[in-house]
Amino acid sequence: MTAVRTTYREALRDALRAALREDERVFLMGEDVGRYGGCYAVSLGLLEEFGPERIRDTPLSESAFVGAGIGAAIAGMRPIVEIMTVNFSLLALDQILNNAATLLHMSGGQVAVPLVIRMTTGAGRQLAAQHSHSLEGWYAHIPGLRVVSPATVADARGMLAAALADPDPVIMFEHNSLYAMDGELDGDGPVDIDTAxxxxxxxxxxxxxxxxxxxxxxxxxxxxxxxxxxxxxxxxxxxxxxxxxxxxxxxxxxxxxxxxxxxxxxxxxxxxxxxxxxxxxxxxxxxxxxxxxxxxxxxxxxxxxxxxxxxxxxxxxxxxxxxxxxx
Known part of the structure; x- marks a missing residue:
């Protein structure tokens, strides 16, 4: 692949598009991910390309749609759940902690939850206290989860594929200050999420x-x-x-x-x-x-x-x- 210059936001969108094209089990769900194109425009245009079965706008209930994602993952799908910002994930913490992170262990290895949850994190955009949390450390505390945080355009493009290939639930934190950042992208394959x-x-x-x-x-x-x-x-x-x-x-x-x-x-x-x-x-x-x-x-x-x-x-x-x- 010839190196191209793109933004963090566009790299994430390309990663979503590639995942949807390559595996019919993959779908995206969350608040405003469809017609609105995502709170930070990451999923802009994907509804028109893949339709409402693959790009699903959900009600304003994080516990409900994260729970639906967990159920879909257990049933063999590969859901990508988008939560607008990390503070809203607290409304789904019971689902993430008590279900997604623990079911494989509690079922003796019989029930895997290959779920990817994407969410925006961080401060710096004058969104006040309730929308400026950095709670990555909370989620990194939970056994049963993998927690990743892409800091570059290349990782924004490649981490999603690696996360979808992981049999465990993966939380992907995207810092809100990075969406407009541009950089060189010289590959489109999965990146190594085991190594710093x-x-x-x-x-x-x-x-x-x-x-x-x-x-x-x-x-x-x-x-x-x-x-x-x-x-x-x-x-x-x-x-x-x-x-x-x-x-x-x-x-x-x-x-x-x-x-x-x-x-x-x-x-x-x-x-x-x-x-x-x-x-x-x-x-x-x-x-x-x-x-x-x-x-x-x-x-x-x-x-x-x-x-x-x-x-x-x-x-x-x-x-x-x-x-x-x-x-």
Whole structure:
């Protein structure tokens, strides 16, 4: 495939189109995914191409249509359920936690739930507290789920196919700031969702992010490079199960780590990654693990307060500089 320039949104739409064409068991369901084209226009045009049997607009009841997706998956279909934003997924948490994540275990391996749930996550667009959550760490806490978070155009295009091939339920988090991002796409096959990606090699410090924080980490690394600090940037890609090997190998080489997480600091994903580094590479560290997280408060509506509440490039640079030997 010749490399093309496209957007994150268009890459997701291409992934949906390819999945629908390649497997008649695949269908998309959710609020406004059909005639409206999706809350973020990801499914725009798919209703006209595939019809209402394959692109299903649902009532405003997350518990009902996630439950319907679970039932369809058990019956042999390959449903893709879209939830508008992560906060709405809380209305379906019983279905996700008590049914999708547990049925394979509770049935002794007899009832698999090959379901993909896509949802928008993150803040930064002045959608106020109820629509600006980053709850990936909550879902990464649940056994029985695979949790992925595409941060690049290529991963937006390739993760869906890999998720549909997984026999377990997969939660796919799409950060709302990424939909308009453009980038090079030089392939259309599934990507490796078992392995974290080194997005920029470095030797002085490992900066770890995922989803919407990866771009900020890369911008911070570029700024640090001008000051002579070589930062390696790791994109976790899959939040459950974590690729510990890539993380530990990097920290073993750089001897310092900064974790960037738009979620809250207390009990969050950054805490888990930090704990695993401490458990497996403590004596390789030349400084304590640092974390750059969101302020532990409801996300403000006002633009300047919202930006102040979220991890920014300057915060990442400051965290790296504060590490012993890099000031």
């Amino acid at each position: 990606a080194v997005r920029r090699p470095g030797s002085d410090v490992t900066v770890i992010g995922y989803g919407g924080t990866v771009g900020k980490a890369l911008d911070a690394a570029a700024e640090l490079a001008e000051a002579g600090v070589s930062a390696e940037v790791i994109d976790l890609r899959t939040l459950r199960p974590l690729d510990e090997r890539t993380i530990i190998d990097s920290v073993t080489r750089t001897h310092r780590a900064v974790i960037v997480d738009e979620g809250w600091r207390s009990g969050g994903l950054s805490a888990e990654v930090s704990a695993r580094i401490s458990e497996q590479a403590l004596y390789q560290l030349d400084a304590p693990v640092a974390r750059v997280c969101a302020v532990e408060a409801p996300v403000p509506y006002a633009a300047h307060l919202e930006q102040a509440a979220l991890p920014q490039v300057a915060d990442i640079v400051a965290a790296v500089r504060a590490l012993e030997g890099l000031t």
